[in-house]
Amino acid sequence: MRSATARMGRLAITLALTIVAISAVYPLLFMLITSLKSHGDYIRSPISLPAHWTNLDNYTAMFNRFDVGRLYANSVIYVAAAWLICLAVSLPAAFAFAKLEFPGRRLLFVALICSLAIPTVTFIIPDYVLLADLGIIDSPISVILLWSATGTPGTVFLLAAFMRSLPSEVIDAAAVDGAGYFQTMRRVILPMSLPAIVTVTIFDVTGWWNDLLTPLVFLQSESQATITLGVATIVTRYQSDLPLLIAGLVMAALPPIAVYVVAQRYIRRGLVLGAVQ
Amino acid sequence: MTETVTAGQRVAPGTTPVRRARSRRRRRDTLIGLLSVLPALVLVAALMWYPLVTTVYHGFTDWDGVVTKWVGLDNYRQLFGDGDIWQYLRTNLVFFLSIPVILVISLVVAVLLHEQTPGARFFRSVYYLPCMLSVAVVGLLMRSMFAPDGMANRSLSAVGLGGLATDWLAYTVTSFLVLILAFYWQTLGQGALIFLAGLSAMPSSVVEAAQVDGAGWWRRLFRIVLPMQTPAISYFLVTNTAYVFVGLFSLIFTVTRGGPGSTTVPLDYEIYLSAFQSGDLGYASAVSVVLLVLVSIIAWLQVRNFDLYSRQGGR
Incomplete structure (x- = not known):
């Protein structure tokens, strides 16, 4: 009797979770299915399955009509450059905040952490004017600079939190062995901080890849656009051909999803950092 | 090197060479620490803090990106008053x-x-x-x-x-x-x-x-x-x-x-x-x-x- 109700409960729970899962995945499936349909197919019925599952016309059209290859390359280059700058300034800063004693340490750290809460939209106007005066508007440099600056507070915070738990003895031992600052960084700090570096990289990189506001404000030429900006502005102009637009959405969404599939573990860990200590 | 003395932490405190080494280490930490945080702070200060301050200032102005005209609380009057x-x-x-x-x-x-x-x-x-x-x-x-x-x-x-x-x-x-x-x-x-x-x-x-x-x-x-x-x-x-x-x-x-x-x-x-x-x-x-x-x-x-x-x- 008891086990029967327990089994019924299990079943009900699984059923409820399945329904939620379907509603979570359905829009994604709709996206994928629609991108494989021809425009005519879609007009006839937006909810049916595609006539030919191997119809990649929309994807080839994206490459031929909108130069998606270029947009992808732009996104990859901008994100990679921002990542390099952000890590180059954040790693030493995080190490100093975590392991070194120097005057003003606490104050500077708090100031940096408070910057985490400042929304980009509140300072993007003066930044635009500033960078326009320097002549780097409609240039990847503006987006790269903005991304690396806005990414820095969070990156320092996460790296410093991790580095604080590294054993000081190992770092001191490196100093005893006569290792200089850069050697200690490269041989000791970097390898030991790798898990934290992977976590911040995933969050920074997907955040920048998905960002719309910064490239929208700073990049005017279509040839400079990122993939996210490209589908949101250029491709939307052809909204009458919906399957085409949706193929664009799939292409913008694929890299972050690929990252998720590969690095789920890190994302889960990073996400709950603030929730439970 | 003198650092060897401080390396194994919590060596008996009070002895003079240790204290001297410690203060030298502290000075070295200060220098390295400040230099380490400098690039990050410059980046954030230049593109977040400084612009933020100018945003507060420009809230009291009529600004088209080139010409700035002080208008006091006019913008806020429009925001809240209207x-x-x-x-x-x-x-x-x-x-x-x-x-x-x-x-x-x-x-x-x-x-x-x-x-x-x-x-x-x-x-x-x-x-x-x-x-x-x-x-x-x-x-x-x-x-x-x-x-x-x-x-x-x-x-x-x-x-x-x-x-x-x-x-x-x-x-x-x-x-x-x-x-x-x-x-x-x-x-x-x-x-x-x-x-x-x-x-x-x-x-x-x-x-x-x-x-x-x-x-x-x-x-x-x-x-x-x-x-x-x-x-x-x-x-x-x-x-x-x-x-x-x-x-x-x-x-x-x-x-x-x-x-x-x-x-x-x-x-x-x-x-x-x-x-x-x-x-x-x-x-x-x-x-x-x-x-x-x-x-x-x-x-x-x-x-x-x-x-x-x-x-x-x-x-």
Whole structure:
């Protein structure tokens, strides 16, 4: 009797979770299915399955009509450059905040952490004017600079939190062995901080890849656009051909999803950092 | 090298060579420390702090990017006196009021997931998928699904509910429905994972003790499990409150563009509109300052929560 109700409960729970899962995945499936349909197919019925599952016309059209290859390359280059700058300034800063004693340490750290809460939209106007005066508007440099600056507070915070738990003895031992600052960084700090570096990289990189506001404000030429900006502005102009637009959405969404599939573990860990200590 | 003396920490203190070495080390730490944080601070100061200060200043001016004219409180008078602000804040508030519902849904999903049903790991992975997408992608997808002859209306007709089909983005109320649906879709996974982490961190001894005492499942849930989730719940509330006050830009830009009329314009979208569409940079700066004040309040709440719970956890 008891086990029967327990089994019924299990079943009900699984059923409820399945329904939620379907509603979570359905829009994604709709996206994928629609991108494989021809425009005519879609007009006839937006909810049916595609006539030919191997119809990649929309994807080839994206490459031929909108130069998606270029947009992808732009996104990859901008994100990679921002990542390099952000890590180059954040790693030493995080190490100093975590392991070194120097005057003003606490104050500077708090100031940096408070910057985490400042929304980009509140300072993007003066930044635009500033960078326009320097002549780097409609240039990847503006987006790269903005991304690396806005990414820095969070990156320092996460790296410093991790580095604080590294054993000081190992770092001191490196100093005893006569290792200089850069050697200690490269041989000791970097390898030991790798898990934290992977976590911040995933969050920074997907955040920048998905960002719309910064490239929208700073990049005017279509040839400079990122993939996210490209589908949101250029491709939307052809909204009458919906399957085409949706193929664009799939292409913008694929890299972050690929990252998720590969690095789920890190994302889960990073996400709950603030929730439970 | 003298550093060898300090290396093995806590060597008998007080002896002079040790003290001298220590002070030398301190001086070296100071230099390296300051040099290490300098590049990060310069980057953040140049592109975040300095511009922020000028935003506050420009809130009191009429500014077109080149010429600045001091106008005192004119921008704020227009914002508060003419009531513009309430129009924008209303949009933020509608989103804000929608948070409790997704909180409950996420919490329920997490509790069910925690019951170790078969496939819990699979479900957990699937729920988070939408959270990886760009808000812009989700917005455009929603926009196309809720187009007049889009998937939503066709599905309603297909199941005989054609009467409910409507031009979703032509009316304020239905526009909000679509926007909030998009918001929920991208928040569920985050919420479920946060609460699941909170539930897993719960010491099982507490729950077992209650079980031994004969407390039923529901009683355990409401008396023990949920109260222990307060830190996770407040974290979820604060991050999402921050989101609905400062992070709506991409969603609004891709789904409604603030329409119909300007009934779905939130604060951050208005900053973009008045700055980059109307070129009224002074007014946009004033709206930015208001947004900043709101954010400071939310951030203060967050810090307070964090302090509160980490102190409790430490005990």
